[in-house]
Amino acid sequence: MTISMYTASAPRLVNALKNLAAILAKGEAHAAARKIDPAVFLSARLFPDMFPLTKQVQIACDVAKGTVARLADMEAPKHEDSEQSFGDLQARIAKVVAFIEAVPAERIVGSEERRIVLTIRGEDTVFQGMQYLLGWALPNVYFHVTTAYAILRHNGVEIGKKDFLGKP
Amino acid sequence: MTISMYTASAPRLVNALKNLAAILAKGEAHAAARKIDPAVFLSARLFPDMFPLTKQVQIACDVAKGTVARLADMEAPKHEDSEQSFGDLQARIAKVVAFIEAVPAERIVGSEERRIVLTIRGEDTVFQGMQYLLGWALPNVYFHVTTAYAILRHNGVEIGKKDFLGKP
Numbered sequence: 001m002t003i004s005m006y007t008a009s010a011p012r013l014v015n016a017l018k019n020l021a022a023i024l025a026k027g028e029a030h031a032a033a034r035k036i037d038p039a040v041f042l043s044a045r046l047f048p049d050m051f052p053l054t055k056q057v058q059i060a061c062d063v064a065k066g067t068v069a070r071l072a073d074m075e076a077p078k079h080e081d082s083e084q085s086f087g088d089l090q091a092r093i094a095k096v097v098a099f100i101e102a103v104p105a106e107r108i109v110g111s112e113e114r115r116i117v118l119t120i121r122g123e124d125t126v127f128q129g130m131q132y133l134l135g136w137a138l139p140n141v142y143f144h145v146t147t148a149y150a151i152l153r154h155n156g157v158e159i160g161k162k163d164f165l166g167k168p
Numbered sequence: 169m170t171i172s173m174y175t176a177s178a179p180r181l182v183n184a185l186k187n188l189a190a191i192l193a194k195g196e197a198h199a200a201a202r203k204i205d206p207a208v209f210l211s212a213r214l215f216p217d218m219f220p221l222t223k224q225v226q227i228a229c230d231v232a233k234g235t236v237a238r239l240a241d242m243e244a245p246k247h248e249d250s251e252q253s254f255g256d257l258q259a260r261i262a263k264v265v266a267f268i269e270a271v272p273a274e275r276i277v278g279s280e281e282r283r284i285v286l287t288i289r290g291e292d293t294v295f296q297g298m299q300y301l302l303g304w305a306l307p308n309v310y311f312h313v314t315t316a317y318a319i320l321r322h323n324g325v326e327i328g329k330k331d332f333l334g335k336p
Binding site for chain 1: 169170171172173175176180183184214215218280281295298299300302303304306307308310311314315317318321322324329332333335336
């Protein structure tokens, strides 16, 4: 099999999100076992002006679905940022995974030079598809999944890098 | 340009390492400005049994150089884990960047099915090249660069996601 814009995106984003789901499940189980209010974890952050756990998960989901939608030239499903529990976050991840898995590979294969316009902090940034995927989208998703991991790890949840990597 | 095992690896790893170097430079400057002993940052960690900042940087470097070496079927340069300062870490990153940039693209192009054997916690794991790159190596490097970022961010260094993403 030859590497393609599809093999480098959709299945990898699904994998990252499923690993995030497994990490969150360990966080939820830890909270239950220690009788910690789950809201303590969901609102935890590493510094006062950083986003808390819930927001890290929401952004990871939004970047993942937006990546696939933009590369496939489709509309991404909209999700309100209304999650209040670990279960809500799991449901959001599952919706994004289902969306990504339903996108046909042939819509993404060959998108290396597709023009992608992102509005970041009010400014339009223009990417080519491959630069967008490899230089912006994948690192961005891994950034938020790792930060979610780091927030839980910092709070004593027993997780390791193998939970983050899952089954490569 | 079509995505290849080269475009998805070497330039991306170099970019991640250069962004890490820029983040560390901000950490060092922050320590100097606040008269914080740099060793406080270098030994900082997010939980007692997590690796400190220096080790996060060393692992990011080792995974990056090992990825390119394995995909190109070359020997990776050896680096002792002897860094004691921000300057030492910058020098290590620079050595790895120089190694990666010297590897000819044609040694990596077409490595999708190359057999890669990793010894992880004493056990051999066999990957195909593409699975190794996309499922293990890239997430691994981003994991350690993000964790280095998170350690400094947690300690008050003024950095943001755009420092992590750099110029995509």
